[in-house]
Amino acid sequence: MSQSAPAIETRDLRKVYGTQVAVDALTLAVEPGEAFGFLGPNGAGKTTSVKMLLGLVRPTSGEARLLGMPIGDHACRQRVGFLPEDFRFHEWLRGYEFLDLHARLYHVSESVRARRIPELLEMVDLADAAQQALGTYSKGMLQRIGLAQALVHDPALVFLDEPTSGLDPLGRRMVRDVIKRLSERGVTVFLNSHLLSEVELTCTRVAFVAHGRVRLVTDPRSVRGQVVQVDIRVGSLDDGLLAGLHQWSGQVVVDAQHQTLTLSLPDEQALPEIARWIVGRGVALYQIAPRHVSLEELFVQVVEGEE
C-alpha cells in the first residue's frame, strides 16, 4: 500500500437488484485520516455502498479500492474495521470472549489481546459487563461492544454504519469522542448516518446520497458558517434572468407562482452585484434576502432537488 493512496476510492460502483438500482455510479475519494460522513435518507443505498466496499455484497459493476488495495484483499481487510447496522452477534458469547474471538480472527497476538481488550471494554463503558453473555445486553450495550469489536485490531480505516441508532445521548457522545480520537490518531472513519447532527459534529467532509447517487460532497462546518441562501422576489420571471443568475450560482430554485427565486451562494459578497444586475435588466426587484442555511436545509434541498 502506498502512503498517499486514498483510504477509499471508488469509481462508478453500481449495485442492481433485479430491476431496482440500489447504488448508482458511486464515485468517491476519501483521504487518509478523514472523518467522512455518508449522509442520506433511509433507502438511499448507504448500507449497500458500505457492504460493497467491505466485500459483503458483490458490485454489479464499477471499481473500488481501500487503502490502495483491491476490496476483498486479505491484507486490506486486516486493516479495516466494521460496525454493522444490524449489530447482531453471537448472543451466547460473553463480552470479553466476543472481543477475544474477533481479535483472534484478525490475527491479533495473545499479548496484545490481553492488553487491548480491557482498554476497549473500558472505552465503551462495558468493563463491568465483560463476563456477561451478550444475550443479556441491551441494544445500546450491543452497539457499544460492536464498536469495540470494530477497533479490536487497531484498524487504519473504520466503517461505522449508523453507530448511534441504539444509543442514548451519553452513548452518542461516547461514539463522537471515539470518532474524534480515531481521527486524531490518523484513522480514517467512514460514518454512515441519516442523523445530520451526528455528521455535522464529527465529520470533516460529508457526502449527501439520494437514490443511490452522491449528490454533493461538502464540508459540514463550512455549510454552517458560509453557505448562504438568497430569496429573490421579482416582478416578472424570464429565461434570460434565470440563465443570467447561473453565473453566480449553480443552484437556482424557481417558484414561478410567487415570482420568487432561491439561489445558493458561498457568501454574501455578490449580493449588491446581483441586485444591480437584476435592476439593470429592467426587472422590478421587490426582495433580495440572504439567510444562512443549516446542513439540514442543504440536505433537504439537495435530496428534494433531485426528486
Add this chain to the structure above:
Amino acid sequence: MRDILIIAQLTWREARRRKIMWTALGLGLALVGLFTLSVYLVVRDMRGYQDVSTILLDSGYNMLLMTGFYAISFLSVMLAVLTSVGTLAGEVSTHTIQSLAVKPFRRGVLVLGKWLGLSALLSCYIILLCAGITLGTWLITRHLPSNLVQGVLLICLQAVVMITLGIWGGARLSTVANGVVAFMLWGLAFIGGWMEQIGGAVGYEPLVYIGIASSLLVPSEALWKMAAAGMQPAVVNSLMLTPFSQASPPSTAMLVYTLIYIAVVVGLAVRTFARRDL
C-alpha cells in the same frame, strides 16, 4: 487452517453454551440406559429356552444390538439435519455473519469451520452412543458385533453426509426451506434404499436401479447398509433373517464415491457462499 479451527471451536462452544451438548448427552445416557434395560429383559427371557443353539442366540443378540444401532443411525441423521440447516442460514438471516465475513480470510473458512466443527461434534456423540449400547449389550450377553469400529465410523459418515448437504443448502436457502430440502433428500435415499432391498429380494432389477440412483443422489442410506452388513453375522445377511440384513451390501466403491461426494458438496457450499450477497 487456524481460522477454520477457530470457527470449528466456536460451534462446540455454541453447543455447550446453548445447553445443546449437555441436553443431548443427558438424553443419550437415557437412551443407552433404556436400551440396556430392554436387552437385559429380552435376554433373561431368551435364556429360558434351553434348546436354542448358540448361533441362534448370538444372532438374536446381534439383532437386538442392530436395533440400537439403527435407532442411533436414524437419530444421527435427524441431528445432522437439525444442527446444520440453520448454522449458516440462521446467521445470514440475523446478520450475525456480517461481522465474521469481513475478517481477513476467505468466506469459505466460515463454511469449512462450521462443517468441521459440526461433523466432529456429531461424530463424537455417535461414537459415545454406539459405545454405550455396545458396552451395555456386551455386559449382558458377551456379544460383540463384527467390524464394530468400521460400522460406527460408517454411521458417523452418514451424519457427515447430511451435515454437508445441510451446510450447502444453508449457503443459499433460508433455514426452513433448507430443512425441508435436506429431510426430503434423506427421505428419497431412505425409500430408495428399501426399494433396492425389496428389488434385490424378489429379483426385480428396476427397483434395484432406483435404489442405486437414490444412493448416488444421497449416499446416506447406502452407508447404513454397509455398516449393517458388516456388523451382522454372514448367515443373517445371506438368509435375510432380519430387517437389517443385506444380501448385496454396497461395495467399497460406494465408500469412495461418498468421500468424493462429500468433498464435492463441501466445495459447492464454499463456492455458493462465496458468491452470495450478505
